[in-house]
Structure formats: C-alpha cells, structure tokens
Amino acid sequence: KAGVTQTPRYLIKTRGQQVTLSCSPISGHRSVSWYQQTPGQGLQFLFEYFSETQRNKGNFPGRFSGRQFSNSRSEMNVSTLELGDSALYLCASRAGQAISGANVLTFGAGSRLTVL
Amino acid sequence: AQSVTQPDIHITVSEGASLELRCNYSYGATPYLFWYVQSPGQGLQLLLKYFSGDTLVQGIKGFEAEFKRSQSSFNLRKPSVHWSDAAEYFCAVGFTGGGNKLTFGTGTQLKVEL
Numbered sequence: 001k002a003g004v005t006q007t008p009r010y011l012i013k014t015r016g017q018q019v020t021l022s023c024s025p026i027s028g029h030r031s032v033s034w035y036q037q038t039p040g041q042g043l044q045f046l047f048e049y050f051s052e053t054q055r056n057k058g059n060f061p062g063r064f065s066g067r068q069f070s071n072s073r074s075e076m077n078v079s080t081l082e083l084g085d086s087a088l089y090l091c092a093s094r095a096g097q098a099i100s101g102a103n104v105l106t107f108g109a110g111s112r113l114t115v116l
Numbered sequence: 117a118q119s120v121t122q123p124d125i126h127i128t129v130s131e132g133a134s135l136e137l138r139c140n141y142s143y144g145a146t147p148y149l150f151w152y153v154q155s156p157g158q159g160l161q162l163l164l165k166y167f168s169g170d171t172l173v174q175g176i177k178g179f180e181a182e183f184k185r186s187q188s189s190f191n192l193r194k195p196s197v198h199w200s201d202a203a204e205y206f207c208a209v210g211f212t213g214g215g216n217k218l219t220f221g222t223g224t225q226l227k228v229e230l
Binding site for chain 2: 004031033042043044045048050055056058090092094097104105106107108109110
C-alpha cells in the first residue's frame with residue numbers, strides 16, 4: 001500500500017510569488033490534513049479536509065488556503081510568499097473523520113519550500 | 117488550549133544504554149497522546165499512541181511509553197538504544213472533537229554515541 005505522497009519534494013520561490021503543493025493520501029483515506037514545520041515555531045496545524053470540506057483550520061493568515069478533490073487528493077496554496085513561509089509542509093491522512101486508536105494520522109515526507 | 121512540553125532539546129546516549137524522553141501536556145480532559153519520530157529529510161513516523169485503557173503502551177522499534185495522569189506525562193522509553201535510533205522525537209496531543217488537529221511539542225533531538 002503506497003504511503004502519503006507529496007509533490008514537489010523541494011521548491012524554491014521568491015517573495016511575492018505563490019505556490020501550490022499537492023498531497024495524495026493513502027488509498028481509501030478520506031481525511032487529509034496539512035502541517036507547517038519551521039525551526040522557530042515547530043509543527044503547527046494548518047487545516048483539515050474530509051469529503052472535500054474543510055473541517056478544521058489552524059491560526060494562519062488567509063494567504064494559506066487549501067482544497068480537497070473528490071478523489072481525496074488535496075492541494076494547499078500560499079499566496080504572496082514571505083520569507084517566513086520557508087518551511088517543511090507536511091501532509092497527513094487517515095481513513096475516517098473521527099480520530100480513534102485505529103484511525104491515526106500517517107504523514108508524508110513533506111514538501112520543503114524555500115522563499116528567497 | 118492544550119500544550120505539550122518536551123523539556124529536553126538535545127539528548128546524547130551511548131549505544132546500548134537506556135533512554136527516556138520526557139513529555140508533559142496540559143489539557144483538561146484525557147487527551148490522545150502520540151510519539152512520532154522524524155529522521156532528517158523525512159516526514160513523521162508514528163511510534164506509539166495512547167487513547168484509553170492500559171497506561172503502558174508498546175510501540176514499534178522496541179519503544180514504550182507510560183501515561184501518568186497524575187503527572188500529566190507521557191514519557192517515551194527504550195531499554196537499549198541502537199545507533200539507528202538517532203533522530204528527532206516529537207510528542208503530540210489530540211482530543212475528542214479536535215479531528216486531526218494535534219498539538220506537538222518542540223521535539224527532542226537524540227544523538228547516539230557508538
């Protein structure tokens with residue numbers, strides 16, 4: 001069973017540009033979440049999607065957005081990039097909507113974004 | 117709001133020695149607790165989890181953790197560390213109704229001396 005796949009793995013952008021990151025969850029998983037990891041702020045929750053609907057959102061500015069498609073694949077977009085957006089963006093998926101002992105998050109390897 | 121504290125930023129142990137990584141959380145009710153490990157350039161791999169029941173939980177790679185409600189702790193242990201255990205370890209807490217929103221600690225970087 002393939003794991004969570006994130007593309008691209010690495011990318012470099014300049015300030016003011018926008019970026020789109022993609023996440024393909026484990027087959028059969030309908031819940032997808034995004035996290036940002038930086039040395040200064042650590043791991044922070046961005047948002048969560050289930051059945052194409054945003055279910056939960058973290059404390060990030062409106063420049064950060066996401067969506068989920070009918071095949072459960074998800075994308076996140078960051079507009080008007082700032083230097084502080086440089087981070088590892090991690091996608092995670094799980095099968096159902098409700099968290100349980102048998103239904104935990106599986107993370108992808110991440111997309112490393114560098115903003116110059 | 118819930119919070120997680122990992123008081124040790126770096127820990128160095130010799131191969132074969134025992135290991136304990138500390139994790140304290142702040143949350144009003146019984147949380148869901150997790151330990152994840154991250155190797156350089158990689159995502160997070162789940163080591164073990166606690167939802168309910170037996171407070172001593174076994175995970176992968178020989179790790180275990182004990183939930184102590186009275187101390188609000190969920191420390192990770194391994195009786196004998198291997199060089200391949202060198203990585204960063206994260207404790208995380210979730211809660212009923214929180215969905216996928218986990219709160220992570222700042223991580224503990226483990227170095228293993230041969």
